[in-house]
Amino acid sequence: MERAHNFFAGPAVLPLSVVEETKDAVMNFANLGVSIMEVSHRSKEFDAVMLETQKDTLELMGLSSEDYDCVFVGGGASMQFAMVPMNFMHTKADYVVTGEWATKAAKEAKLFGEVVKVASSEDTNFNYLPKTFAWSPDADYAHITTNNTIYGTEWKTTPDTGSVPLVADMSSNMLSRTLDFSKYSLIYAGAQKNLGPAGVVMVIIKKAWLEKANQNIPTMLKYKIHVEKGSMYNTPPVLPVFVVGRTLKWIKALGGLEAVEALNAKKAALLYDMFDAYPEFYKGTVKAKEDRSMMNITWNLPTPELEDKFVAEAKKLRMLGLKGHRSVGGCRASTYNSCPIESVQALAKFMEEFYTANK
Numbered sequence: 001m002e003r004a005h006n007f008f009a010g011p012a013v014l015p016l017s018v019v020e021e022t023k024d025a026v027m028n029f030a031n032l033g034v035s036i037m038e039v040s041h042r043s044k045e046f047d048a049v050m051l052e053t054q055k056d057t058l059e060l061m062g063l064s065s066e067d068y069d070c071v072f073v074g075g076g077a078s079m080q081f082a083m084v085p086m087n088f089m090h091t092k093a094d095y096v097v098t099g100e101w102a103t104k105a106a107k108e109a110k111l112f113g114e115v116v117k118v119a120s121s122e123d124t125n126f127n128y129l130p131k132t133f134a135w136s137p138d139a140d141y142a143h144i145t146t147n148n149t150i151y152g153t154e155w156k157t158t159p160d161t162g163s164v165p166l167v168a169d170m171s172s173n174m175l176s177r178t179l180d181f182s183k184y185s186l187i188y189a190g191a192q193k194n195l196g197p198a199g200v201v202m203v204i205i206k207k208a209w210l211e212k213a214n215q216n217i218p219t220m221l222k223y224k225i226h227v228e229k230g231s232m233y234n235t236p237p238v239l240p241v242f243v244v245g246r247t248l249k250w251i252k253a254l255g256g257l258e259a260v261e262a263l264n265a266k267k268a269a270l271l272y273d274m275f276d277a278y279p280e281f282y283k284g285t286v287k288a289k290e291d292r293s294m295m296n297i298t299w300n301l302p303t304p305e306l307e308d309k310f311v312a313e314a315k316k317l318r319m320l321g322l323k324g325h326r327s328v329g330g331c332r333a334s335t336y337n338s339c340p341i342e343s344v345q346a347l348a349k350f351m352e353e354f355y356t357a358n359k
């Protein structure tokens, strides 16, 4: 089978080798003569997958298992919008509102206490990242969205929130670059953007903070239970966890986050170079260059008709997923970790040709 060039925002591209390993495990997992879909989550063989996936996660992030736990839960990143405040909101929390997902996270948190919008870029349709923040020194936590999947902005540094615990939604740039992850008290990421298939969310929690969590909440929504039970309080999403595990092995084989980051930077530059070469034609939606995302690259063409034409002609060349999010229109190329540089090179070449034919 010839693979298409996959630029979907999520669910999204996975390494071909991971898809093949999954195919094998769907037929015969760990040589047990049963499918990964047919095996008990309590089996020794799956238990090993779970433990190793948790270990590899922390290892890639440079975090010690003495300080941090890694758990896998269902419900999508959207459930984390509620789980975070349910567990950690006592009176109030700070939220930085940089896009649609950040807005949804803040809205959900309001159900549990006071939400302080410490900064927002909604005044200009989220086309930049705020740079100054009035953090509340007495907030229970501060929440940021490190990559704004729809608007194409990405935080390059970690803000200093002082002694206030920092929480991040890293769904669309988790493990795509090096970061000082020890500055975060909780990180969550839906797997289907950069790590695996839909159906599982990776959560990294600082042990010391977990002790402060509210206890009077439903069992399934307590991080503490998932940590204590090793993500096996109930049946975890076995197949998605397996795929995430294989993807982490693939990242490790590439050379870890430094290697992945270098590759991601190279891929993103191929497309941003087109914006810079033809700014009147490929109009990047992000105002400041320093806010540009390496993962989701967003632009407009001079007219919506040209955008439709661009997406349709690209599809004929087997480049999929270039339509912008339904809420903003335009075009978007998602160039996650697993997106091969050859795909991005093909897209850049097509952009050059499309410009010449339609300028």
Ligand SMILES: *Cc1c(COP(=O)(O)O)cnc(C)c1O
Residues within 6 Å of the ligand: 010, 075, 076, 077, 078, 079, 101, 145, 147, 148, 149, 169, 170, 171, 172, 190, 193
């Ligand atoms: C996709 C996305 C979400 C929502 O994820 P679900 O798993 O569909 O709930 C949340 N935050 C960010 C940054 C996303 O990109």
